[in-house]
Amino acid sequence: MEQTSSNTPKLADEKQHNTVQDDVYIDPQEEKALLRKLDRWIVPPVMLLYLFSLVLLFTKEPNNHDSY
Numbered sequence: 001m002e003q004t005s006s007n008t009p010k011l012a013d014e015k016q017h018n019t020v021q022d023d024v025y026i027d028p029q030e031e032k033a034l035l036r037k038l039d040r041w042i043v044p045p046v047m048l049l050y051l052f053s054l055v056l057l058f059t060k061e062p063n064n065h066d067s068y
Helices: 007-022 028-059
Strands: none
16 A cells, blocks of 8 residues: 555644644733733623523512412
């Protein structure tokens, strides 16, 4: 069985991709700033949804129908 040369470029591309992926540098301060910004956008609406669900839960009338 002969090994085709089509596998060689594929492996080279994978190595190139891994090298490029490993070379990405993320500044820790910028990452923190981005996370804070996302938290300011995401957390308040989620908290409001939670509050509304609690309000609906506690304002519901109890079901006093007996099914005996």
